[in-house]
Each structure stands twice: as structure tokens, then as C-alpha cells.
Amino acid sequence: MSFSIVVDHVSFAWPDGTMVLDGLDAAFPAGRTGLIGANGSGKSTLLRIIAGELTPGSGSVSVTGEVGYLPQNVPLAGSRTVSDLLEISGKRAALNAVENGDVAEEHFTAIGDDWDVEERARAELDRLGLGHVGLDRTVATLSGGEAVMVALAAQLLKRPAVLLLDEPTNNLDLDARRRLHAAVSAYPGVLVVVSHDRALLGLVDQVAELRDAAVRLYGGNLSDYERQAAAEQEAAERTVRTAEGEVRRQRRELIEARTKLDRRGRNARKAFENKKVPKIVAGGLKMKAQVSAGKHRALHEERLAEARDRLTEAELAVRDDAEIRVELPGTAVPAGRTLLTLPLDRPDRPERPDGAAGRDGLKALDRLVVRGPERIALLGPNGSGKTTLLRRIVEHGAHVPVGYLPQRLDVLDDALSVVDNVRAVAPAASVNEVRARLARFLFRGARADQPVGTLSGGERFRAALAALLSADPPPQLLLLDEPTNNLDLSSVRQLSQALAAYRGALVVASHDVPFLETLGITRWLRQDRDEGLAES
The missing domain is CATH 3.40.50.300 (P-loop containing nucleotide triphosphate hydrolases)
Known part of the structure; x- marks a missing residue:
């Protein structure tokens, strides 16, 4: 090639x-x-x-x-x-x-x-x-x-x-x-x-x-690629299991060898104490036993070290596809409860009743009503007003706490650490509670102490999402604006996992249809420059 x-x-x-x-x-x-x-x-x-x-x-x-x-x-x-x-x-x-x-x-x-x-x-x-x-x-x-x-x-x-x-x-x-x-x-x-x-x-x-x-x-x-990577992952995990078994076997053999050698030493001492062998012969047996014990111990310890090295090498070949874990019982909302009613400004056009079919067979809306726990996808061309609509929801307010994650992720203080950013929105939580929450978003140990300004795009998104979902009170209506921009494939998957655990209502503006399809969307809305907001 x-x-x-x-x-x-x-x-x-x-x-x-x-x-x-x-x-x-x-x-x-x-x-x-x-x-x-x-x-x-x-x-x-x-x-x-x-x-x-x-x-x-x-x-x-x-x-x-x-x-x-x-x-x-x-x-x-x-x-x-x-x-x-x-x-x-x-x-x-x-x-x-x-x-x-x-x-x-x-x-x-x-x-x-x-x-x-x-x-x-x-x-x-x-x-x-x-x-x-x-x-x-x-x-x-x-x-x-x-x-x-x-x-x-x-x-x-x-x-x-x-x-x-x-x-x-x-x-x-x-x-x-x-x-x-x-x-x-x-x-x-x-x-x-x-x-x-x-x-x-x-x-x-x-x-x-x-x-x-x-x-x-x-x-x-x-x-x-995904098929090949999955096959490699499966083979790597099998190798890890085999290496773990070898480590256990070598550890067991080392213990058995030590037990056997200890038994020989005790027998030699008893034989001398019972005067069954002369002192010089007992001394020779003792010396021989000590040399033999040293050789056996060194041999088994070497084998155990080699088995551990093979296990470490096998573990390195396994992909670290860590998963975000979210436990947010406070975000749950009853089915059917009205969370938001937002009047909409219609573009200049012939009057149509709310819900009447317009262009492309979409139903025009005079107001946006969100009921819990709906999952709404907001589609539309660039410049059609999707971001403006999300901001209007924030400004208008809802019947429940609202969380909004904008495209630019400018909701965090770059000079503060990840921990301090989360503590700013959850002042009642202890440092240990905040660290436990951040660990679920893959910020563990020193990584939680990094200044936000040093994070990569995917890390910054996870930090922003952690802060948003850790707020007191937690949001029961979550608004996301193009959340997969600048995220790698692993981060997109992690985001899907996090949102799968979210129990509130969700409105996501995105052009990424494959991502939206992973969220269990219940309603598809389209924002258009000329037609306003409509439902399919």
C-alpha cells in the first residue's frame, strides 16, 4: 500500500x-x-x-x-x-x-x-x-x-x-x-x-x-471498524480472563510449594529432636532444605510475576470505555403533568388554527406545551430560530426547575476547578458528595481538581452536564442546544447513557438524527423561518 x-x-x-x-x-x-x-x-x-x-x-x-x-x-x-x-x-x-x-x-x-x-x-x-x-x-x-x-x-x-x-x-x-x-x-x-x-x-x-x-x-x-473493534475487545477480554486464571494458579502453586517446604523443615527438626538422625546429618538436611526452599520459592515467585505481567499487558489491550452513571431521583416528573406552556409568535402568513396541517403536512403550533416526562427533538435549518426558542423557554419560565446547556458551554467558570464549578450550583452538598457525583461523570481523583479552562471539548461537556444535573434543585426540564457538537464518538455514547438515566422532560435541538434516535424521542418538532414551530 x-x-x-x-x-x-x-x-x-x-x-x-x-x-x-x-x-x-x-x-x-x-x-x-x-x-x-x-x-x-x-x-x-x-x-x-x-x-x-x-x-x-x-x-x-x-x-x-x-x-x-x-x-x-x-x-x-x-x-x-x-x-x-x-x-x-x-x-x-x-x-x-x-x-x-x-x-x-x-x-x-x-x-x-x-x-x-x-x-x-x-x-x-x-x-x-x-x-x-x-x-x-x-x-x-x-x-x-x-x-x-x-x-x-x-x-x-x-x-x-x-x-x-x-x-x-x-x-x-x-x-x-x-x-x-x-x-x-x-x-x-x-x-x-x-x-x-x-x-x-x-x-x-x-x-x-x-x-x-x-x-x-x-x-x-x-x-x-466497530465490528473489528468489538471482535478485538472480545478477544482482549478473553485474554484477560485467561491471564487472571493463570495468576490465580501460580499464586495457588506458590502457596502449596511454601506449605510443602515448611512441612519438610518441620519433619527435619522433629527427626533431630527425637535423635533419629545424627546432628551433622540433620544439619545437612536442614541446609539442603533451606537451599531447596529458596530455589522453589524463587521459581514460583518468578512464575507469578510473569503471570501478573501478562495480565497487565492483557488489561492494557482492553478498551477503557467507561460509562457515565447518573442517579437523579429528584428529576422525575409524573406522566402527563404540564411542565411548560409557551405562547408562540407566528410568522406573517394566512391564519391557521393551532394544529392545522401546513407545508410538508406538519401541524402548526400557536403554543408549545411540554408534559412530563416527554422527550422532544427540535429540528430545523440553520438560522431558523431553534436557539432563540430555547432561550425563550428559559426566559419565560416553567412550572418546574429548568436546566439549559447552550452550544458554547459558557455556563462554567474556566478559572475554577470542576469541583468548585459544581459546588457553586450545589452549595448545600459537601465536597465528598460533589466528588461522588463527579466520579459518575468520569471525573475521579485529581481530574476533578483540573481547571475547567484546561479541559478538552468532551471533558468540558461532561463537566457542564454534571454541573447542570447537580444543581439544587435539580432540573426537571432539560434543554440542550446541539449537544453533540465537538464530541467524539465515545463522548456521544456517554451522553446518550447519561440522558437515558434522566427522568425529567427533555427538549434537544440537534441536526444529529442518529443521536436523537438513541434518546427515545416521543415528539418531533420542526422550527422554520417562514412556518414557525410545527409538529410532525
């Missing part, structure tokens, strides 16, 4: 000394590769090193061909235009100058062979569902999803041999995700994508897992 990207013993640390990659070796073949791994394992850092945005402390990277890179967070501030983000402003200016009669050589040099660059740019934007976005529009006026798609269009326009995508589906609505999936499927070059989007990872040719400071390739898409 030939490799288009080769990472040779690369190490990288942040200025504060935090080591991210340590002697990493990796190689990516032609085709589409999905790069997965736990939050904080270094996936984004690795992409930035391959793209040349970061310089490794040691080691090297070789790439065959030009590299294009779509970062996880596309800058939206400033006065840059869509044309600037597409990196065609210089060529457009040169084209405009030539069309106005300026035949200076630098204009032709700037244009090169790209005389149709504007047409190609507009065609690429249209293909990605951005036909309504003008080239001179400022980036600051774009939604997060639109900015991501424009940045993707910029990379596709350049036609790089190698394209790196970091969580490209974050902030994208369902239609935009489908268009991105189509673009990825049609991409002719080498592509490496970091993502937790199961549908996107279903399109790749191989999966590369960054785990335990090493990258391992698995042939096939995400489903193939």
Missing part, C-alpha cells in the same frame, strides 16, 4: 509544556480516511501539523501534493467578504481591471489560467446550497453553517491533492450535511476527515484511530 501522508516520529507540546503528541508514527493511504479518537487525543493538532499550521517539536511529515485544510472553527469576525474566504478576491480584482482596459502584466499574472474563477466559484457555492450568498457579502453576516460551507467551497475550488477536514458537519443543518456528504463522496483526491458524524464516517474507505499515542488503520467504514 502506498501512502500519501507519512508522519514520522512526530512530537508536539504546547508552550506551557502540555504534551499532545509524543513520537507519533502514522501513514494515510489514498482514498477517504476517517480519523477518530477521544477528545483531547490530538486529532485536530495532528491535522494542523500535516497542514503546516503547526511545527512539531521533533519528527517530520511528508505529503504528496498540495494540502487543503478546513479548520473546526471558521473565523466569522472582521470585514472579510465571501470572496476573501474563497481566496479569489485578488483574481477578481485583476479580472475587473482587465475588463476595464488595464492590460498591466501583473493582472494577467494574478489571473493565470483562472479566467472563469467567478463562474466556478458561483457554481461551487450553488452546489453546496449557497446560491443565495453573494461574493461581496461580509463573512460576519453568515451563519456558522454557511461559513463552514463557504470555507469548504474555497478548498474545493483550489482542488488540492490532499484535503483535511476537521469536524466539518458541526453547525450544519440536515440539508447542508447531505450536500457535504455528497461533496466528500465525489472528492477525487486524498481526504482525511475528523468527525463524529456517523453518516459521514459511513462514506470513508478506512478508519484511522488515534488511541494511546498511536494511529492504527482499519479497512472499511465506521460500521466495519
Whole structure:
């Protein structure tokens, strides 16, 4: 197999000394590769090193061909235009100058062979569902999803041999995700994508897992990877059980050997005391017994140590897929109890009674009523007002305590530890009670004392969720806004586990339909710019 990207013993640390990659070796073949791994394992850092945005402390990277890179967070501030983000402003200016009669050589040099660059740019934007976005529009006026798609269009326009995508589906609505999936499927070059989007990872040719400071390739898409990983996990667990049995056997044999040797020593002493053997013979027997005992003890202890080493090695091969455990009896609400009644502002349109079928057969709503313990999915395109609706619920208030987790996870104090953040919302709880709660969210020991500002995206989400669910009183209506953004596959699974144990009502705004389907959704609502809120 030939490799288009080769990472040779690369190490990288942040200025504060935090080591991210340590002697990493990796190689990516032609085709589409999905790069997965736990939050904080270094996936984004690795992409930035391959793209040349970061310089490794040691080691090297070789790439065959030009590299294009779509970062996880596309800058939206400033006065840059869509044309600037597409990196065609210089060529457009040169084209405009030539069309106005300026035949200076630098204009032709700037244009090169790209005389149709504007047409190609507009065609690429249209293909990605951005036909309504003008080239001179400022980036600051774009939604997060639109900015991501424009940045993707910029990379596709350049036609790089190698394209790196970091969580490209974050902030994208369902239609935009489908268009991105189509673009990825049609991409002719080498592509490496970091993502937790199961549908996107279903399109790749191989999966590369960054785990335990090493990258391992698995042939096939995400489903193939999960089957292979499950088989490996099962084999590793069998090996652990075998190694545990060997440790028990060696420990038992060591005890039996010691017992046998002790018995021999006692017999020798009795024989001497009963004058059955001469003193010199008894001394020789005693010396022989001591030497023999030492050899046997050393042999069995060595075997036991080897068995323990094999057990440790076997345990390291087992994946640590820790599960979040949540016990929140205070969040339970009676079935059918009305928790929220929120009047809704209808867009300007012909009056229809509440519940009347509108476009796509959806039932228009004049008010949002939530009864416990419902699980409501809130869908809708980018910019349709889902976040605004969740904030209105918080401002309006409900008949029960409400918890709200926004997209930006800015509900925590970065300067405080995880423990202190939870204590701030649960002042009546003792430190030991808080630590016990955090342990259920996988913050154990010193990890609970980390400043929140040092946490990875997935860790920060778990900390925010722990604080939210530990509040006094605990929320009986929980609002989540795009909760799976920036979460790795393991963190998404952990979130599903936590929400499965939640006994209150739930409203989740998300574009991640596979995640929503794991939550046992009881009602599907859609927020639309023109139609308002409707129920399927």
C-alpha cells in the first residue's frame, strides 16, 4: 500500500509544556480516511501539523501534493467578504481591471489560467446550497453553517491533492450535511476527515484511530471498524480472563510449594529432636532444605510475576470505555403533568388554527406545551430560530426547575476547578458528595481538581452536564442546544447513557438524527423561518 501522508516520529507540546503528541508514527493511504479518537487525543493538532499550521517539536511529515485544510472553527469576525474566504478576491480584482482596459502584466499574472474563477466559484457555492450568498457579502453576516460551507467551497475550488477536514458537519443543518456528504463522496483526491458524524464516517474507505499515542488503520467504514473493534475487545477480554486464571494458579502453586517446604523443615527438626538422625546429618538436611526452599520459592515467585505481567499487558489491550452513571431521583416528573406552556409568535402568513396541517403536512403550533416526562427533538435549518426558542423557554419560565446547556458551554467558570464549578450550583452538598457525583461523570481523583479552562471539548461537556444535573434543585426540564457538537464518538455514547438515566422532560435541538434516535424521542418538532414551530 502506498501512502500519501507519512508522519514520522512526530512530537508536539504546547508552550506551557502540555504534551499532545509524543513520537507519533502514522501513514494515510489514498482514498477517504476517517480519523477518530477521544477528545483531547490530538486529532485536530495532528491535522494542523500535516497542514503546516503547526511545527512539531521533533519528527517530520511528508505529503504528496498540495494540502487543503478546513479548520473546526471558521473565523466569522472582521470585514472579510465571501470572496476573501474563497481566496479569489485578488483574481477578481485583476479580472475587473482587465475588463476595464488595464492590460498591466501583473493582472494577467494574478489571473493565470483562472479566467472563469467567478463562474466556478458561483457554481461551487450553488452546489453546496449557497446560491443565495453573494461574493461581496461580509463573512460576519453568515451563519456558522454557511461559513463552514463557504470555507469548504474555497478548498474545493483550489482542488488540492490532499484535503483535511476537521469536524466539518458541526453547525450544519440536515440539508447542508447531505450536500457535504455528497461533496466528500465525489472528492477525487486524498481526504482525511475528523468527525463524529456517523453518516459521514459511513462514506470513508478506512478508519484511522488515534488511541494511546498511536494511529492504527482499519479497512472499511465506521460500521466495519466497530465490528473489528468489538471482535478485538472480545478477544482482549478473553485474554484477560485467561491471564487472571493463570495468576490465580501460580499464586495457588506458590502457596502449596511454601506449605510443602515448611512441612519438610518441620519433619527435619522433629527427626533431630527425637535423635533419629545424627546432628551433622540433620544439619545437612536442614541446609539442603533451606537451599531447596529458596530455589522453589524463587521459581514460583518468578512464575507469578510473569503471570501478573501478562495480565497487565492483557488489561492494557482492553478498551477503557467507561460509562457515565447518573442517579437523579429528584428529576422525575409524573406522566402527563404540564411542565411548560409557551405562547408562540407566528410568522406573517394566512391564519391557521393551532394544529392545522401546513407545508410538508406538519401541524402548526400557536403554543408549545411540554408534559412530563416527554422527550422532544427540535429540528430545523440553520438560522431558523431553534436557539432563540430555547432561550425563550428559559426566559419565560416553567412550572418546574429548568436546566439549559447552550452550544458554547459558557455556563462554567474556566478559572475554577470542576469541583468548585459544581459546588457553586450545589452549595448545600459537601465536597465528598460533589466528588461522588463527579466520579459518575468520569471525573475521579485529581481530574476533578483540573481547571475547567484546561479541559478538552468532551471533558468540558461532561463537566457542564454534571454541573447542570447537580444543581439544587435539580432540573426537571432539560434543554440542550446541539449537544453533540465537538464530541467524539465515545463522548456521544456517554451522553446518550447519561440522558437515558434522566427522568425529567427533555427538549434537544440537534441536526444529529442518529443521536436523537438513541434518546427515545416521543415528539418531533420542526422550527422554520417562514412556518414557525410545527409538529410532525
